[in-house]
Amino acid sequence: MTILVTGGAGFIGSNYVLDWLAQSDETVVNLDKLSYAGNLQNLASLKDDSRHVFIHGDIGDAKRVPELLAKYQPRAVVNFAAESHVDRSIHGPGEFVQNNIVGTYQLLESVRAYWAALPASAKAAFRFLHISTDEVYGSLDKNDPAFTESHAYAPNSPYSASKAASDHLVRAWHHTYGLPVLTTNCSNNYGPYHFPEKLIPLVIVNALAGKTLPMYGDGQQIRDWLYVKDHCSAIRRVLEAGKPGETYNVGGWNEKANLDIVRTICGLLDGLRPRVDGKSYADQIAFVIDRPGHDRRYAIDARKIERELGWKPAESFDTGIAKTVQWYLSNQDWVANVQSGAYRDWVVAQYGATVAA
Ligand code: NAD
Ligand code: TYD
Secondary structure, three states: OEEEEEOOOOHHHHHHHHHHHHHOOOEEEEEEOOOOOOOHHHHHHHOOOOOEEEEEOOOOOOOHHHHHHHHHOOOEEEEOOOOOOHHHHHHOHHHHHHHHHHHHHHHHHHHHHHHHOOOHHHHHHOEEEEEEEHHHHOOOOOOOOOEOOOOOOOOOOHHHHHHHHHHHHHHHHHHHHOOOEEEEEEOEEEOOOOOOOOHHHHHHHHHHOOOOEEEEOOOOOEEEEEEHHHHHHHHHHHHHHOOOOOEEEEOOOOEEEHHHHHHHHHHHHHHHOOOOOOOOHHHHEEEEOOOOOOOOEOOEOOHHHHHHHOOOOOOOHHHHHHHHHHHHHHOHHHHHHHHHOHHHHHHHHHHHHHEEO
16 A cells, blocks of 8 residues: 655655654655755655655646556545745745645646546545645634634635635535545644744754844744644544545644743753853844734644544643754754755755655
């Protein structure tokens, strides 16, 4: 048996591929276009593992994707591929429209044609699992109830709008064509291999480098935080037991203000790697101009996935953030390669032979 994972060289996708192969011998075909966010070094431990087939390509390739589906005959597609950074979407929304909306549309069309021609039993068992975000629901006020699966979509950034559009396409391909889709809407992930443009890795990396820790606006914006390995276990569970056509909200029950997140990281670093001048890393916090259209609060009500599929997160924020800070301290080479851009050469230098043409 085989699954096709798209975007499996990015932060969550690479954690998912590693997690999957740690628990199963089912082959993973990993299709990723290796944008700046794709890093095959994350998958270095799979270099000689025949259960992982890496394909350098685009989900929007209407010729290549059908060929891959025909060749590898996956029983499921897990779609992580997307542009994912809100700040980048503000400065260059076109890439988000292209990859997240047009790309998902084209992938759905390729998968639909493949699925329609499957024998009846394989057709019934097939799943298309689309990975989405809580950001599609828009912003909450302080005392609003958390997002349930029936909350109206109200995206505010080019990123969240592009994800919302892709979710709607996935939904329509189920209702119109019967494609057995599942959608997960997850809160902010953190953990190993997180690209240091996002808040948590950026703060760890900047703190250690003696740089400022930028807090947008007043730093009181609230996010729910989920350790990435918990997200991986949720996706595995939804793929295994989710009901086609359903969506599942995935969250960590960890609502935190950004400033509290940054202070927690500084406190951990103060203990594990004290500054030479004896001062706290928190002295590096600098309040900067706010992000345009910045959503104030996201919160996930994750009771449906717990009730129907028996999933809940294993990590608290305290345990997850401690593991994450420790991972960055122990993987300074990974950070250095990302910052220098060397991770992009690494594909050819060390992985080249196993990258399928
Ligand atoms: P990421 O930016 O780290 O990785 C995205 C990966 O997708 C990269 O490897 C990139 O090369 C690849 N990719 C992009 N466009 C592609 C295309 N057209 N064809 C093939 N590959 C393509 O993102 P991430 O943080 O790992 O997020 C993965 C998914 O999870 C995204 O769909 C994102 O919207 C969603 N999500 C992320 C979070 C989070 O906190 N990071 C939370 C909820 C949902
Ligand atoms: P981010 O990690 O970009 O995720 P998202 O925007 O998808 O939630 O940002 C998390 C929060 O941290 C968000 O409210 C923006 C804020 N933020 C900062 O205050 N400073 C920063 O340098 C970054 C990258 C984010």
